[in-house]
Amino acid sequence: MSAVKRISLVISASLLVLLVLYGVSRYVVSWENNYSWNEMDWNQDGTNTLSEVLEASDVGRRAGSKGGKHCIEYYSLKDGLTVRMECPK
Numbered sequence: 001m002s003a004v005k006r007i008s009l010v011i012s013a014s015l016l017v018l019l020v021l022y023g024v025s026r027y028v029v030s031w032e033n034n035y036s037w038n039e040m041d042w043n044q045d046g047t048n049t050l051s052e053v054l055e056a057s058d059v060g061r062r063a064g065s066k067g068g069k070h071c072i073e074y075y076s077l078k079d080g081l082t083v084r085m086e087c088p089k
């Protein structure tokens with residue numbers, strides 16, 4: 001194996017390892033947020049994708065209100081905008 005091939009193989013493997021570590025760290029933070037499987041269905045289409053599970057690392061939960069009802073507001077940690085609001089029926 002030539003030196004160039006070996007170097008490009010090492011760089012590719014390093015990038016892959018970094019990508020996997022990034023994904024694992026996002027998953028761990030999502031898991032630590034302690035959301036249920038149903039809560040992580042952010043677009044409420046009835047299914048959970050891997051990206052929705054990873055997105056849970058960037059979503060916070062706080063008390064909110066809507067129409068005089070006490071609700072749970074899920075919001076984006078980066079800008080504070082509401083991702084979803086769950087209110088009792």
Ligand SMILES: [Ca+2]
Nearest residue numbers: 041043045047
């Ligand atoms: Ca979904």
